[in-house]
Amino acid sequence: AAVKRYQFDIQVRKVSRLCHAKPIVTVNGRFPGPTIYVREGDRVLVNVTNYAQYNMSIHWHGLKQFRNGWADGPAYVTQCPIKTGQSYTYDFNVKGQRGTLWWHAHIFWLRATVYGAIVIMPKLGNPVPFPRPQMEEVIILGEWWNYDVEEIVKQGNKLGLPPYASDAHTINGKPGPLFPCSEKHTFAMEVEQGKTYLLRIINAALNDELFFAIAGHKMTVVEIDAVYTKPFTTEAILIAPGQTTNVVVQATQSPGRYFMAARPFMDAPLSIDNKTATAILRYKCIPNTVFPLLPQLPAPNDTAFALSYNSKLRSLNTRQFPANVPLKVDRHLFYTIGLGMNPCSSCLNGTQLTASLNNITFVMPQVGLLQAHYFNINGVFTTDFPDNPPTPFNYTGAPLTANLGTTLGTRLSKIAYNSTVQLVLQGTNLLIVESHPFHLHGYNFFVVGTGIGNFDPKKDPAKFNLVDPPERNTVAVPTGGWTAIRFRADNPGVWFMHCHLELHTGWGLKTALVVENGKGSDQSVLPPPKDLPSC
Numbered sequence: 366a367a368v369k370r371y372q373f374d375i376q377v378r379k380v381s382r383l384c385h386a387k388p389i390v391t392v393n394g395r396f397p398g399p400t401i402y403v404r405e406g407d408r409v410l411v412n413v414t415n416y417a418q419y420n421m422s423i424h425w426h427g428l429k430q431f432r433n434g435w436a437d438g439p440a441y442v443t444q445c446p447i448k449t450g451q452s453y454t455y456d457f458n459v460k461g462q463r464g465t466l467w468w469h470a471h472i473f474w475l476r477a478t479v480y481g482a483i484v485i486m487p488k489l490g491n492p493v494p495f496p497r498p499q500m501e502e503v504i505i506l507g508e509w510w511n512y513d514v515e516e517i518v519k520q521g522n523k524l525g526l527p528p529y530a531s532d533a534h535t536i537n538g539k540p541g542p543l544f545p546c547s548e549k550h551t552f553a554m555e556v557e558q559g560k561t562y563l564l565r566i567i568n569a570a571l572n573d574e575l576f577f578a579i580a581g582h583k584m585t586v587v588e589i590d591a592v593y594t595k596p597f598t599t600e601a602i603l604i605a606p607g608q609t610t611n612v613v614v615q616a617t618q619s620p621g622r623y624f625m626a627a628r629p630f631m632d633a634p635l636s637i638d639n640k641t642a643t644a645i646l647r648y649k650c651i652p653n654t655v656f657p658l659l660p661q662l663p664a665p666n667d668t669a670f671a672l673s674y675n676s677k678l679r680s681l682n683t684r685q686f687p688a689n690v691p692l693k694v695d696r697h698l699f700y701t702i703g704l705g706m707n708p709c710s711s712c713l714n715g716t717q718l719t720a721s722l723n724n725i726t727f728v729m730p731q732v733g734l735l736q737a738h739y740f741n742i743n744g745v746f747t748t749d750f751p752d753n754p755p756t757p758f759n760y761t762g763a764p765l766t767a768n769l770g771t772t773l774g775t776r777l778s779k780i781a782y783n784s785t786v787q788l789v790l791q792g793t794n795l796l797i798v799e800s801h802p803f804h805l806h807g808y809n810f811f812v813v814g815t816g817i818g819n820f821d822p823k824k825d826p827a828k829f830n831l832v833d834p835p836e837r838n839t840v841a842v843p844t845g846g847w848t849a850i851r852f853r854a855d856n857p858g859v860w861f862m863h864c865h866l867e868l869h870t871g872w873g874l875k876t877a878l879v880v881e882n883g884k885g886s887d888q889s890v891l892p893p894p895k896d897l898p899s900c
C-alpha cells in the first residue's frame with residue numbers, strides 16, 4: 366500500500382458557460398475538480414487550503430471512513446467548516462472498496478461546482494470480474510446555473526418557493542452544442558474501433574435524477590457505487606444524484622461521431638426540466654464536420670423504465686465478492702419522507718417549503734455532531750429520533766394533515782454497535798411526488814426491497830431479496846413508494862443520512878445515526894486529528 370498526497374486549493378475562478386461568465390468556487394481552478402487516483406489499501410492525504418471567501422468542507426462520497434468520521438466531511442456533522450485562510454488534511458485509508466466514487470463540497474450548495482471523481486483501482490493482482498477494458502474515461506454529470514447559486518437559493522427561500530431549475534445539465538462540466546454558445550464547451554471522448562472502454566459515470570447534479578445513453582452503443586453495467594454487479598446490457602442507464610455507475614462500452618460501430626446524452630427523469634412537477642446535456646464519442650480520424658446522431662433516451666416520465674432498470678441491479682455475489690446481507694434484523698426503523706409547508710416569519714407568503722423525516726425537520730447544529738458525541742458535549746443533539754412516524758396513515762393516499770405540523774429538532778437515532786438495522790424509507794404523497802435519492806454516510810447498505818404504495822410489514826418482507834440485492838450508498842426511493850435497506854452497524858461514529866437532492870437537504874430532509882462504540886480496542890471512534898477545524 367502506498368501513501369497518496371493531494372493538494373486542494375479552494376479558489377474562486379471566472380468560468381464562462383451559456384454565453385455568461387461568472388466566478389465559481391473551484392479546486393485548483395479546475396471545473397470539474399481533479400480526479401483522485403488511488404489503489405485499494407492506500408492511505409490518502411488531501412490537504413485542503415481555503416483561499417475563497419466561503420466556508421468549505423469536502424466529503425468523500427461513498428468511502429466508508431472506518432472509525433474515522435473525522436475525514437468524512439459534512440459540515441457541522443463531522444467537522445466545522447474550513448474557514449477562509451485555513452487548511453485541513455483529510456487523512457484516510459481506502460479499505461475493502463474499489464471502483465468509482467466521488468468527492469464534493471458538503472456545505473450549503475457549493476457542490477454545484479466543487480466536485481470530482483475518485484478512482485479506486487483494485488489491489489495489484491486482483492483482476493476485475495469482467496472482461497478487462499483497454500481504456501477508461503470519467504463521465505461526471507452535473508448542472509450549471511447562470512446566476513450565483515447562493516443568490517438563487519436565497520431568493521427561493523424568501524419567496525417560500527423552490528429555487529429555479531438549473532440552466533443546463535453538463536457532462537464533465539460542459540453542456541454540449543444543444544445549448545447556446547456551447548459549441549466549444551462540449552466534452553469529446555475519442556475511441557478506436559474494436560477497443561473496449563470503461564466509463565465511470567457519476568451523477569453530481571444537485572437536484573436531478575438522470576437518464577444517460579450513447580447513440581448506437583449499448584452499455585454493460587458492471588459496478589454501482591464501487592460494488593461489482595451482475596453484468597447486464599442496456600440502452601440507457603438511470604442514475605440518481607450521489608450514485609456512480611461503471612459501464613463497459615465496445616467501440617464496434619461504424620466509425621463516426623455519436624452523441625452521449627443526459628436528461629432528467631421525472632422532476633418534481635413544479636420544475637419541469639427537459640434540458641439535454643450532450644457530449645461526443647468520436648471514432649479516431651473522423652472529422653468534426655460529421656454531425657453526430659442523438660441517442661434515444663427514455664421519456665422524462667418513463668417510470669416503467671426506471672422500475673425495470675433498478676430491478677436488474679444485483680450484487681455480483683460470488684465467493685470472492687460475497688453479498689453479506691444481514692438475514693436477521695436487530696433494529697427496525699421506519700421513516701416517512703414528508704415535504705410540506707411550514708410557517709415562516711421572514712417569508713413573503715408567511716409559509717415556506719420544508720421537508721421532514723417522521724415529521725421532524727432537521728436543524729443543523731452550530732458545532733460538529735461528531736465532536737459533540739466524542740467529547741460528550743451536552744445540548745448539541747438528542748438521541749430520541751423516533752423509530753416510527755407519529756401516526757400510521759395512508760402514506761401515498763392524500764395524507765395532507767397527517768404529514769404537516771412538523772417539528773424542528775437536532776434529533777438523532779442511537780444504534781448499538783454491530784447490530785443489524787433495517788430501515789424502510791416510505792415516500793408520502795404530500796404536495797410533491799418525486800423520488801428521493803437517500804444517502805447514508807459511513808456505510809454501504811443492501812437494497813433488499815422496494816415497491817409502489819404503502820409498505821406492508823406483513824406481506825412485503827416475504828418478497829425481499831436477501832441473496833444478491835444491490836449494495837450501494839445512495840438509493841432512489843421511488844415516487845409514491847418505499848425502499849427497504851439493511852446494514853450491519855459496524856462503523857462507530859456519527860453518520861449523516863439525507864436526501865441527495867440539495868433542495869430537499871436544505872429544507873431539512875436529513876438526520877444522522879449515532880453508532881456506538883464496541884467493546885474491542887479496534888471498535889471505537891479514532892481520536893480526532895490535530896488540525897480538525899473548530900467552530
Ligand code: C2O
Pocket residue numbers: 424426439469471607804806861863865
Ligand atoms: Cu454526497 Cu452527504 O453527500
